[in-house]
Amino acid sequence: MPTTTGVTPSPRPATDRVQIFQVSTLYGAATAAAAIDAGQFDAPGTARRVLLVSNNAEIPETAVRLETMTGYERIAARFDQVVDWNEAVHPHHPSSWAPRPEEAPLWQRVLRTAWDLGTAPVELVVESIQVHPAKALAAVFAESPVHVYADGLMSYGPTRDELPQSVACRIRRVLHLDLVPGLRPLLLTEYGVGAELVDDDAFRSVLREIAEASRDSAEDAALTAAAAAAPTALLLGQYLAVLGILTGEEEEELHVRMLRGAAAAGHRSVVFKPHPTAPASYSTALHEEAARTGVTLTVLDGPLLAETFYERCRPELVVGCFSTAMLTAAVYYGVPVARVGTDMVLGRLTPYENSNRVPLTVVGHVVPDLEGDTAPTVPGAAPEGLAPLVRAVGYCMRPTAHPGMREEAAGYVAEHAGEPGLDLHFPAERLAELELRALTRA
Structure with missing residues (x-):
């Protein structure tokens, strides 16, 4: 699958680990980028980082694409590769498609080939694990640990739907911004998943970076x-x-x-x-x-x-x-x-x-x-x-x-x-x- 147009990937690290970061909004991508910058996903070069972009709008073809948002390229530059989930599951809609259980291993082989992942162990970093496309990714990469990052205030509420135990047992943490200092997320606590704050300074730095990009934009x-x-x-x-x-x-x-x-x-x-x-x-x-x-x-x-x-x-x-x-x-x-x-x-x-x-x-x-x-x-x-x-x-x-x-x-x-x-x-x-x-x- 081709790299997203306009983004020059970083040199591919010599590593046998892959981290796939699934994003659908620039705010969410900024949250993930801040966590990376703060060292919450290990040091640079210790894993190959893949940015998986999804457009979950009801009619994706008519919605603003994440890749066109001002500052997106600054975020994408942190990753070794950028791939498109909508292309991967076309003609299905990313908010509704999921593999049949018996087809999940086949889909993993297909995506590993398309994204040149080889046989490397994969970690998933996703938003909204209770809905697609995050649920579908967790089903395809059924042995992968999962990290959830919270895109906004919803992290303070309960998990929207019950998760399969096969997914819940693999969730390592909920990364979230300290939008209401002192308030702890309820999200995924029923599965014993702990919350981890994304560093304030790191997030503010990413926002500053996005704003700087606007000076050279349309x-x-x-x-x-x-x-x-x-x-x-x-x-x-x-x-x-x-x-x-x-x-x-x-x-x-x-x-x-x-x-x-x-x-x-x-x-x-x-x-x-x-x-x-x-x-x-x-x-x-x-x-x-x-x-x-x-x-x-x-x-x-x-x-x-x-x-x-x-x-x-x-x-x-x-x-x-x-x-x-x-x-x-x-x-x-x-x-x-x-x-x-x-x-x-x-x-x-x-x-x-x-x-x-x-x-x-x-x-x-x-x-x-x-x-x-x-x-x-x-x-x-x-x-x-x-x-x-x-x-x-x-x-x-x-x-x-x-x-x-x-x-x-x-x-x-x-x-x-x-x-x-x-x-x-x-x-x-x-x-x-x-x-x-x-x-x-x-």
Whole structure:
């Protein structure tokens, strides 16, 4: 399989070990790169490193490709080889394809030949082990140890689905960013997998590297123009309509509320960073609101990480719904953050097990509401009440995975009964289904 166009691989090390790093987002790739730089995957040259790129969008052909993102080549330069998972499984979709059990050994031989792996032992470094393509990789390389890196706030929630024991027993650790200092991930703990922090300085260095790459990119003019407008606030768009959480009109209004709140807080120059797949009409509505409120609006819609903007033009405020980029702004750049619509989205989230529930819970607990009475702030260490809340929500999401947390969850619900917002986290129907309401009343 050919090396990805535009990337010059490093000289191949003389080693009999192979590490395959599966990535689908630039943020995730940056996390993996930071772990490598921090020495969490051994010294350079001790293993041949393969970057496996996957595009998991619903229609990959129409989505922004990772290889086109500004800074991607800087990340890819850390690897000895770059291969494409979509090409490997074509014409199947990477989010749905998996080998039949009896075909897995054959697929391993095919991929070893295509990627020139020979007979070397393979280690897997994957994101979201509970879904494809990570699950499919683990099935193909059935004897390989697995390392999981967490791409954002979902690591603080429970494992989405039960894993085959043949996979779970091979997972060595969960590598994660310290996005909420002091809060420990719940992900994969039911299998006894420990968490390991990715070094803060290493991650910040990678983000700085990506931002430097933007100076030589096609997006440099857009960033320069955005900086010239002297913006003081950045609004983060999310594409919640495609997830069926909000309608397109509701999500458009959510972005307008972000702008309105920033204007009310005194920000006269604002940048909007839309989700790459968001409709152009979102920006149109924002421009109309900006004209009405007298705010200068710049839309930054190129293939850029929001963190690139943090490096190039340090804002005084970052606003979002529950985007990981909000916490990145606070933790790694010291930028005050505020949320809009988080409670509304949490109330709409179905089913209860939806893996966005814990990110919404975390953001709702530690980030001030822009439309409320609390000023934007830089959240510090996890407040005392956050971990018990997250654990109780995690239990209610996956009770069979964490039966030992039942009493703890019941105690939390009983202790906070009647408090505003409790039903948002623990709807009566869910408590009744788990027989927790009766237990808490006893």
